[in-house]
Amino acid sequence: MSHKKYPFTLNEQLYLRDPERTLLGKKMVESAITLMDQQGFEHLTFRKLAAEIPSTEASIYRYFEDKYQLLRYLVAWYWEWLNYRLDQLEHIPADPGKRLRQALEMLANSAIYDPFFAHVDEAALCRIVVRESPKIYLTLDSQDNQALFMGYEKLLAKIGAMIHELEPNYARPKALVSSLIETAHRQILFAQYMPRLTELKIKDGDYSEIAVFLEQMTLAMLKSPTL
Amino acid sequence: MSHKKYPFTLNEQLYLRDPERTLLGKKMVESAITLMDQQGFEHLTFRKLAAEIPSTEASIYRYFEDKYQLLRYLVAWYWEWLNYRLDQLEHIPADPGKRLRQALEMLANSAIYDPFFAHVDEAALCRIVVRESPKIYLTLDSQDNQALFMGYEKLLAKIGAMIHELEPNYARPKALVSSLIETAHRQILFAQYMPRLTELKIKDGDYSEIAVFLEQMTLAMLKSPTL
């Protein structure tokens, strides 16, 4: 397990000891996701995490400075994972419109389990990112900021490039793609927990209504004359 | 001050004693907004809040069960305030398109100070809503949920009705309006704190780029054939 090549790497600022390199570290990540998802980041403590693993608080301190670094690690992991999935798609040759549509579909499915990473519950991780990341944005110093949003920026760049292929003159690709990403997250959240705030539905793990909404928004914006 | 008619009322579930009815209560709201904005909800404690007012923890507990209820109060206040502002706009007779444009402009300006409520720093409150509300969504039982999102739903209904006037056949007004609201919040956040994630800029309190982006998105969606 620890010998399998890991398909992406995270900045060293995001941990003290790389949790992917030991079994104990992987359990930390796994349990941290479970606990944060269930109780919220605010109520996570190293004591509870240690009890869940089970291990000791002191052991966790060897891997992460504090729970904030652990959260940053998870959020950064999430963005890198989306990039990794996007890269997988690009192996498939296709016309620009189809590739963009696939990318949007992937965003709509951003809460879906990836068996390649056995110890990560991506659906739970996505909920964590949705809930907690706005808070991180406003707390960070620029150092941490860099490490965290490299993944987000790469994503904007890649999907922005697809847009450029389709509509070379579109003026605000980053604003559009970041809106698409955030809209995907929000509409998934609303569909699942506050159905009175949207008409979109998720039925039995089928996110196609979300995907269609994103596609519609994208196409409309690209055709629309920039005001 | 206490005789001035308050233009909207909040559900009784949102407090123990109505903070609008006493000077002490208003100070609580004012200081809570300041502290939450500066340190984040997680780091707010009634002890710190009491020190800021200044008063005592025990006094605050007479008004709010805990800091979670206080946060729910603030978020609900925010949505009711947006409704109130929207109602102000509607007094002005205008053609449907112009009224919708005014509504979107108001959303783009949702972080702007309203002198009518002297003790509320709306810009700070908006940041709080952006940062903390996703967390509330996932923590609530349905009781609290109701009280909290009545304001949000009313907003969707009102702007939805404007859309209906312009485009009676549009199929997903709630999904569209909730996306517009959330996009407004996000783009404001990105423009201010993570400028590498969007091209939109806010210059000297001028939110017009945000407003234009929202209008463009709206018009594009309404013209676009529903897929």
Place this chain on the structure above:
Amino acid sequence: MSHKKYPFTLNEQLYLRDPERTLLGKKMVESAITLMDQQGFEHLTFRKLAAEIPSTEASIYRYFEDKYQLLRYLVAWYWEWLNYRLDQLEHIPADPGKRLRQALEMLANSAIYDPFFAHVDEAALCRIVVRESPKIYLTLDSQDNQALFMGYEKLLAKIGAMIHELEPNYARPKALVSSLIETAHRQILFAQYMPRLTELKIKDGDYSEIAVFLEQMTLAMLKSPTL
């Protein structure tokens, strides 16, 4: 109600304002018994009591200095009530042995509701006395002590006199009667909550096994040569 002649009076040290003289006062006594029985004296507070009545903390302070005085009031009330019941029995002329037996039976039934005092749940009050009175014994200064145990001493004197009639030479009537009283309390407690500590049973409110045990103990002691 407040005009009905009260059949016994309590020392003025036991209250600030006589609770028997107002409806509010009676509710205090009634609710205090309920709460102390259910949650224990330690967890009783004037706030909870006020909420139960319902009234305010400040009102209760008009009647009792603090919860300790309230407890002393209740315990003293209990002993006076037992005296009152004993006096009722003595109205019935009977032979000494029968009268003593009736007294013991009354002790065995000390947890039984007396409809004359509508606002007092004697069974609950008895549990309170059993649970809390040992604590009072060791906390009191002699002033309070006097007021509290007058009732207990009168009871010892009365039943001691009956014993004297039967067995004029018995040397330790107070030790015997106080043991009987305490044994009654304890065996009732054990029968109800810790049945593995005694063979005695209480079936459907029938305390006769307890009564028989007390009678047996009394008779045996009186016949036995004092060592």
Place this chain on the structure above:
Amino acid sequence: MSHKKYPFTLNEQLYLRDPERTLLGKKMVESAITLMDQQGFEHLTFRKLAAEIPSTEASIYRYFEDKYQLLRYLVAWYWEWLNYRLDQLEHIPADPGKRLRQALEMLANSAIYDPFFAHVDEAALCRIVVRESPKIYLTLDSQDNQALFMGYEKLLAKIGAMIHELEPNYARPKALVSSLIETAHRQILFAQYMPRLTELKIKDGDYSEIAVFLEQMTLAMLKSPTL
């Protein structure tokens, strides 16, 4: 000290970390007994206990869940200690009557210091048991109950067996022995703090009057025909 074999063990439900195994734990027990005896269980707090040791509240919480578990620990310790003392007596071969008399004498002396347990003030502990245990009886769920009263039950069984040797047909040995135990406690209490409730006296640590009273009660009951 930690190597000396401890002559009895307490159920694991009665603590989080065994206080007998560390110096800090022993100090907790010692100081808890002192404070509870002086101020009463109700006024004991982990803060005060920590100050007395001296240590911190957090450290105490590693040993005991709360002060209720600490009280349960002490009460259970007390009953196990009586059993231990009874077992010591039984090493001495003797005729049944003499052994029973020795057992009763031990009960009458249940407040006497045992130098084997240097950190336990048994006289204080006995007062605590007398004052506080009735309260525990009525608060317990059955789980805790089991752990607490195993010691009491064992005591009843052992002394009950002695009675059986003397009077094989006696019908209610548990009721008798539990009454003897409780009478011992009560008469000691009365003799020391409320001398007007009993003729029995304790002079200079001489509990023989109590012992004689218990013996008399026992013999009388055993000779008495069961009603």
Place this chain on the structure above:
DNA sequence: CATGAATGAGGCTTCATTCAT
């Protein structure tokens, strides 16, 4: 490298009491 133990600081909440009406 991992663990068991300890603890200063601070979180959340309630209490007991008083004051003004």
Place this chain on the structure above:
DNA sequence: GATGAATGAAGCCTCATTCAT
């Protein structure tokens, strides 16, 4: 005489972190 509001002090408990093994 009764009530509503306010508050200093203290309750209970957990956290974040360090140290020694």
